Each structure stands twice: as C-alpha cells, then as structure tokens.
Amino acid sequence: MLAVTDLRARRGDNDVLRGVSLQVSRGERVAVHGPSGCGKTTLLLAIAGLVPVTSGRVTLAGIDVTGMPTHRRGVGMVFQDDQLFPHFNVAENVGYSLRVAGMPKNERKQRVEGWLHQVGLIGFGARSVDGLSGGEAKRVALARTLAASPSVVLLDEPLTGLDDVLRDRLLNDLRALFDELQTTVVMVTHDRAEAAALSHRAVEFDRLMRD
Amino acid sequence: MTEVAESRSAPWSATASTRWSAPWSALAPVAWLGVFVILPMATLLTTHVDAADATRVLSRASTRETLWFSVWQAVVSVLFAFALATPVTWLVGRHDFRGRRVLRSVASIGFLLPSIVVSAGFLALLPNDLDTSLFAVFIAHAYFNVAVVLRVVAPRLESLDTRLMWAARTLGAGPLRTVVSVWWPALRGAIVSAGAVIFIYCFSSYAVVRTLGGPSRNTLESDIAVRAYAIGDIGGAVVLSLLQIATIVVVVLLGRRVTRDANFGVRRTRVTLGRLANSRKLIARSIAIVTVGFVLAPLAALAVSSLRVGEQWSIAGWRAVFSGGIIGSTSPLQALWSSARTAFVASIFGVVLAVLMSHAVTRLGTRGRWLEVFAMLPLAVSPVTLGLGLIVTFDEHWYDWRSAWWFVAVVHTIVAFPLAVRVLVPSWRNVSPVLRDAAAVLGASPARRLLDIDLRLLRPAIVAAIALIGAVSLGEFGAASMLSRSGAETLPVAISRLLGRTGDVVRTQAFVLATLLVVACLAALLVIDGTDWRTRPSRKASRARSH
Numbered sequence: 001m002l003a004v005t006d007l008r009a010r011r012g013d014n015d016v017l018r019g020v021s022l023q024v025s026r027g028e029r030v031a032v033h034g035p036s037g038c039g040k041t042t043l044l045l046a047i048a049g050l051v052p053v054t055s056g057r058v059t060l061a062g063i064d065v066t067g068m069p070t071h072r073r074g075v076g077m078v079f080q081d082d083q084l085f086p087h088f089n090v091a092e093n094v095g096y097s098l099r100v101a102g103m104p105k106n107e108r109k110q111r112v113e114g115w116l117h118q119v120g121l122i123g124f125g126a127r128s129v130d131g132l133s134g135g136e137a138k139r140v141a142l143a144r145t146l147a148a149s150p151s152v153v154l155l156d157e158p159l160t161g162l163d164d165v166l167r168d169r170l171l172n173d174l175r176a177l178f179d180e181l182q183t184t185v186v187m188v189t190h191d192r193a194e195a196a197a198l199s200h201r202a203v204e205f206d207r208l209m210r211d
Numbered sequence: 212m213t214e215v216a217e218s219r220s221a222p223w224s225a226t227a228s229t230r231w232s233a234p235w236s237a238l239a240p241v242a243w244l245g246v247f248v249i250l251p252m253a254t255l256l257t258t259h260v261d262a263a264d265a266t267r268v269l270s271r272a273s274t275r276e277t278l279w280f281s282v283w284q285a286v287v288s289v290l291f292a293f294a295l296a297t298p299v300t301w302l303v304g305r306h307d308f309r310g311r312r313v314l315r316s317v318a319s320i321g322f323l324l325p326s327i328v329v330s331a332g333f334l335a336l337l338p339n340d341l342d343t344s345l346f347a348v349f350i351a352h353a354y355f356n357v358a359v360v361l362r363v364v365a366p367r368l369e370s371l372d373t374r375l376m377w378a379a380r381t382l383g384a385g386p387l388r389t390v391v392s393v394w395w396p397a398l399r400g401a402i403v404s405a406g407a408v409i410f411i412y413c414f415s416s417y418a419v420v421r422t423l424g425g426p427s428r429n430t431l432e433s434d435i436a437v438r439a440y441a442i443g444d445i446g447g448a449v450v451l452s453l454l455q456i457a458t459i460v461v462v463v464l465l466g467r468r469v470t471r472d473a474n475f476g477v478r479r480t481r482v483t484l485g486r487l488a489n490s491r492k493l494i495a496r497s498i499a500i501v502t503v504g505f506v507l508a509p510l511a512a513l514a515v516s517s518l519r520v521g522e523q524w525s526i527a528g529w530r531a532v533f534s535g536g537i538i539g540s541t542s543p544l545q546a547l548w549s550s551a552r553t554a555f556v557a558s559i560f561g562v563v564l565a566v567l568m569s570h571a572v573t574r575l576g577t578r579g580r581w582l583e584v585f586a587m588l589p590l591a592v593s594p595v596t597l598g599l600g601l602i603v604t605f606d607e608h609w610y611d612w613r614s615a616w617w618f619v620a621v622v623h624t625i626v627a628f629p630l631a632v633r634v635l636v637p638s639w640r641n642v643s644p645v646l647r648d649a650a651a652v653l654g655a656s657p658a659r660r661l662l663d664i665d666l667r668l669l670r671p672a673i674v675a676a677i678a679l680i681g682a683v684s685l686g687e688f689g690a691a692s693m694l695s696r697s698g699a700e701t702l703p704v705a706i707s708r709l710l711g712r713t714g715d716v717v718r719t720q721a722f723v724l725a726t727l728l729v730v731a732c733l734a735a736l737l738v739i740d741g742t743d744w745r746t747r748p749s750r751k752a753s754r755a756r757s758h
Contacts, residue, residue, distance in 0.1 A: 071654050083649040
C-alpha cells in the first residue's frame with residue numbers, strides 16, 4: 001500500500017532522514033518509535049509531502065507520489081496538536097475535506113454526523129473547537145482526517161498530552177475504529193507501550209535508516 | 212521543542228509550496244507605490260528644483276523662522292501631550308478597574324479624528340480671544356496625541372517588573388532614586404518613541420496650524436502649501452519639503468539611538484495589574500472624568516455649535532446643508548457624496564493592495580522585512596508634498612488625472628497604506644502555518660488554503676483595515692486640499708473653506724459638516740475597536756507553537 005524507499009531529507013546542515021525505507025500493507029498499522037527529535041515527525045511530513053526530500057521515493061498503491069503536491073496525494077494526517085481550524089466549528093472541521101471536494105451540503109451534513117457518531121461525539125457539531133477537551137479535540141481531528149477517505153492515515157504522537165484515563169479510552173476506541181474500517185496507519189510515537197498497543201507492527205526509527 | 216515546531220521555523224513547510232505567489236502578490240502594491248509615490252517625488256526633484264532654488268530658499272530669514280517655529284511649537288506640543296496623557300497612562304498602565312478598556316478607547320478617539328474636525332472643535336470650544344492662538348495649536352496637537360502616549364507607554368508600564376522596584380527599595384533607594392534608577396530606564400524607550408512620533412506629527416502639522424494658528428503662523432508643511440499653490444513657487448516648495456524630510460529623518464535617527472538598548476526591566480509575560488486601592492479611587496475617578504471630558508468637550512462643542520447661528524439656537528445650519536447650499540461651487544451634500552465616494556474607493560483599493568503587500572511581507576523572510584520598510588515609504592512624505600508631486604507629474608496627455616475625482620482616492624490609498632499594512636502584517640503572522648498544512652492534507656489547493664485559512668482568519672483585520680483606510684480618507688486634508696477640484700471637494704476641504712468665510716450661517720454649516728464627519732469617524736473607530744483584528748492565535752494553535 002505504502003512504500004517508502006531510501007528517503008532522504010536535510011534540515012539546514014543536518015541529514016534528518018538518511019535513507020529511510022518502510023513498507024506498509026493495506027489495512028496494516030505500523031508504529032515507528034524513537035526518542036524525541038530523531039526525525040519521526042519529519043518522516044510523516046515527508047510522506048505527506050509537507051517537507052521536500054532530497055532523494056528517495058514514496059509510492060502509494062503503486063503510484064509514485066514523491067513529486068506530487070500534498071493536496072493531491074490522498075494521505076491523511078492527524079497532527080500532534082490536532083490543528084483544528086479555530087474559525088470553524090466541529091462540524092465544519094470534520095466536513096472540510098468534503099466541502100473542498102465539492103460534496104453537496106445535505107450529503108455532507110449526513111456524512112459529518114456519521115463520522116461524529118463513529119468517534120463518539122454525537123451532538124458536538126455546532127460546538128466551537130476552542131471549548132473542546134484534549135480528548136474531544138483529538139477525536140475531531142481523527143474524524144476530520146477519516147472523512148477525507150485517505151488511503152493512509154499518518155498519526156503524529158496521537159495520545160501525547162492526554163491523562164491516563166482519556167488515553168486508555170481513546171486507545172481502545174482508535175483500535176476498534178481502525179479495525180472496523182481496515183485503515184492503513186503509520187503512527188510515530190516516543191512511547192513503546194503506546195506503539196505496541198495500537199499497531200500490528202512496531203519498528204525502531206533508527207532501524208529504518210540505511211546509514 | 213518537538214519536531215513539528217522545529218519544522219515550522221525551517222524554510223521547508225507546506226507553506227513553501229505557496230511561497231511562489233509571494234513575489235507576485237508584491238508586484239501590484241510595489242508598482243502602485245512606484246507610480247504614485249516614487250515617480251512624483253523623482254519628478255519633483257529632477258525637474259522642478261535646482262541649486263538656485265535651494266540657495267534662494269535656505270538663505271531667506273523667513274525660512275529659518277518657519278523652521279524654528281515648526282520645531283519649537285512641536286516641542287511644546289510634545290510637552291502638552293505628555294502633561295495631559297501622563298495621569299491617564301499611569302491609571303491605565305498600572306491598575307485594573309471596571310471600565311479600564313472603555314477609558315482607554317475613549318482616550319484614544321482623538322488620534323483617528325480628522326485634524327480639520329478637531330481644529331473646528333477647538334474653534335467652537337475655546338473663547339474668542341483664544342480660538343486662534345498658540346495655546347489653541349498646542350492643545351489641539353495634544354488632543355490627537357494623548358492616544359499616542361497612552362498606546363505606546365501604557366503597555367510598557369503594564370509589563371514593568373515590580374520586583375525590580377522592590378529590589379531597589381530593599382537596597383536602600385528612596386522613591387526618587389527608584390524612579391531614576393528603575394522606572395526611567397525601563398520606560399525610556401517607550402517615552403522617547405512616543406515623543407518622537409508626536410514631534411514628527413506636530414512638526415508637519417497643517418490643518419491645525421492653518422485653522423487655529425492665525426494667518427501669521429506657518430509650519431514648513433503649511434508654508435509648502437502656500438508656496439506651491441498660492442505663489443506658484445514649486446522649486447521653493449520642494450526645497451522646504453526636503454528640509455522637512457531631513458529634519459524628520461534626524462529625529463527618527465536620534466529616537467532610534469536613544470531607544471536602542473531600552474528593553475530593560477520588561478517582562479515577557481503579561482503581569483496581573485493590581486486593583487485600585489480605596490485611597491486612590493477618588494484620584495482615579497478624577498483622572499477618568501478629566502480625560503473623558505477633555506476628549507469629548509470639542510466634539511460636544513461642535514454638535515452644540517451646529518445648532519447655533521450667532522447667539523441664537525437654530526437648525527438653519529442643518530437645513531442649509533441638506534437643502535444644498537453652496538460652498539464655492541460645491542454644495543455640502545456634494546461634499547458629503549464626494550467624501551463617501553472617495554472613502555469607499557480608497558478603502559476597497561487600499562485594502563486589496565495592503566492584503567497583497569502583507570502577504571508578500573509575511574512570506575518572503577528577510578526580503579519581506581525589506582518590503583515592509585518599503586511599505587512604510589508614504590509615511591516619509593507629507594500629504595501636501597505628495598499632492599504637489601502628483602499634480603506636477605500627472606498633468607498632460609492621457610495621464611492628466613488632476614481633475615479626475617478618483618485621483619484623490621488614489622492619494623488616500625497611499626496615505627493610509629502603511630497603516631493598513633501595519634494592521635494586517637501582525638495578524639497574518641499569527642496564522643499558524645501548520646493550519647495550512649492541515650488544510651493541505653485534507654485536499655485543499657494553495658488557492659483554497661489562502662481563501663479558507665489565511666483570509667478567513669484575517670477577516671477581522673481586513674475589516675479593521677477597511678475601516679481605518681475609510682477613516683483616514685474621510686479626514687485627510689493635506690492632499691485633498693491640493694487635489695480636490697471645484698465641484699468635487701471632500702468634506703474636510705469644504706469645512707476648511709466654510710471656516711475661512713464670514714457669516715454666521717456659513718460658519719454653522721462648517722460645524723454641521725464637522726459633526727457629520729465625527730459621526731462617520733466614530734463609526735469607523737467602533738468597527739476598528741470592535742473587531743479583534745489582532746487575531747490572537749487560537750488556544751490550540753498557540754499550543755502548537757509553544758511545544
């Protein structure tokens with residue numbers, strides 16, 4: 001489904017990605033773990049096309065997307081800090097990709113309600129995103145990403161910043177949701193336990209690099 | 212710091228994919244300033260002035276007298292402004308109390324009111340023996356600039372670290388010593404900056420000196436107008452303009468030198484202001500009442516004077532305005548229409564240009580900072596000089612636009628342009644680039660990201676910029692008085708003409724028009740203050756950056 005081959009990226013004078021390779025099958029959940037600052041997030045940003053790479057290749061379903069702009073890749077990403085649009089309410093955030101795709105309003109509304117139901121936020125549509133708790137915001141970010149029907153979902157430290165109770169609840173819900181939807185996921189985390197709990201396969205970031 | 216946050220500071224974020232548009236968006240505003248600021252100034256310098264003009268004007272005693280008057284009246288005006296603004300600045304800057312925000316807004320009204328309106332207000336307020344005097348000039352200048360002291364010094368006062376004062380006191384410093392060794396060094400930068408801004412404003416004062424200074428008093432700015440338009444000595448006017456610009460540059464450089472190392476004692480975080488002690492409540496109330504009274508008195512005097520003809524109460528002035536009485540060849544209604552039309556066109560054009568420029572400024576890194584400096588270029592040229600440059604540049608063939616009504620609107624876009632850019636740039640910088648990334652992974656193209664993220668988040672700032680340009684255009688007098696053609700004069704020009712004529716009803720009509728202008732400007736001020744144009748980053752966006 002997703003193949004990252006010998007990917008390299010620099011930041012200033014530093015080689016952040018030094019020949020990273022990673023294969024992910026359809027419906028598989030892979031967790032990449034490693035210490036903070038090792039380049040995990042850069043890997044996700046490179047897969048999404050949000051940072052330029054100096055060499056290497058990213059293919060999605062057999063198509064080389066390395067030079068393709070982010071908005072055409074069909075990759076979804078949940079950012080560590082959610083990055084909900086502060087000027088949109090919950091429903092507008094969740095339905096943003098559908099609006100961009102030109103879906104009629106009524107159909108969009110139904111889809112959004114469906115996704116809010118999926119993530120356990122029924123009745124939250126009209127709320128402002130500023131009033132959401134950390135867990136609720138994460139669920140909105142997830143619904144927003146899944147509503148776009150991406151071929152791969154990238155999760156950047158999905159459970160960081162949540163208290164233990166919220167974390168465990170969200171972990172279970174995410175696992176159930178991804179199982180049900182057969183979502184292909186690449187997540188990065190510094191937490192081995194989190195990596196093991198949510199993924200089918202966990203790999204050390206350093207092991208992905210050739211150099 | 213997490214990787215995401217680090218990547219934002221690097222030049223390689225998703226926004227890099229939209230950076231291609233930044234140089235293009237700078238094209239239109241740069242061309243606009245090039246054609247309507249640089250070209251006229253270059254024309255003035257290359258074709259309308261020579262060394263003989265410089266020798267002739269600079270060797271004349273009257274030039275030295277005008278320069279001296281411009282300087283010393285500006286210095287005294289600065290002292291007046293600080294004397295009037297210090298109590299309210301101390302009150303707002305060091306205390307938290309109910310109505311604090313309202314007091315700050317009311318005290319700032321003067322800055323956005325047209326100079327001709329404030330002049331008319333003091334003409335209506337002051338007794339006959341004072342209404343055209345140096346005192347009237349000083350007090351009117353102070354009226355505009357209370358807001359400058361308040362808005363520049365109060366925030367510094369708010370963030371002054373009280374622990375430094377405690378430290379000084381525990382080390383044996385008395386109250387005076389504490390002020391000299393702690394307060395002054397911490398506030399010096401803000402005080403000098405405010406003083407320099409006020410000095411420059413008063414030094415190049417035009418409408419106030421022309422209306423309240425009496426016939427014998429001229430600043431360089433009003434002398435430029437007289438020389439260029441009454442006498443036809445364009446070479447002399449250009450020399451005076453250069454003298455004025457040189458003086459302003461010297462003041463700016465001196466101000467920068469004094470404020471260079473002036474960040475001592477300022478906390479980065481916002482401090483919690485103390486509640487007003489009971490013993491100070493009476494003083495606080497007195498300060499608030501005097502300040503509000505000072506701000507509102509000329510405006511109230513205008514409204515009252517608009518209802519008086521000679522010694523009698525009458526609505527004859529209002530009736531004359533709305534029945535189409537004539538001022539020269541322009542009726543008051545025409546002037547109203549002309550001002551509204553000019554302000555509308557200037558706001559629309561100005562905000563488009565300012566949005567384009569601020570987009571380029573915020574996306575071009577170091578080059579963007581140079582562009583920001585370039586955007587401030589119109590501040591260096593006085594409106595009168597600008598008007599003069601435009602008249603001598605666009606005066607023949609197909610580009611003889613001197614009699615076109617929209618030409619005044621063009622000038623107003625230029626005069627208000629730096630202010631609008633100043634409003635938009637910080638707001639645009641507050642938009643988290645990661646939000647654009649989030650939109651990109653959801654399928655939004657660069658154009659869509661610009662519309663849905665940047666321009667949506669920028670909306671309050673855009674509304675504020677439109678209102679600001681509108682207010683500046685409604686009140687701008689210097690350039691409009693040069694360019695307004697017979698039959699299409701703007702309100703400030705019409706007010707000035709009416710005030711210069713004799714007859715009670717005519718004078719009352721001036722007060723009626725000034726009252727209408729006050730209402731329009733206060734409406735614009737409400738929009739500017741009402742929209743939170745500083746577009747604070749959302750809680751979550753802030754969190755993203757704080758990691």
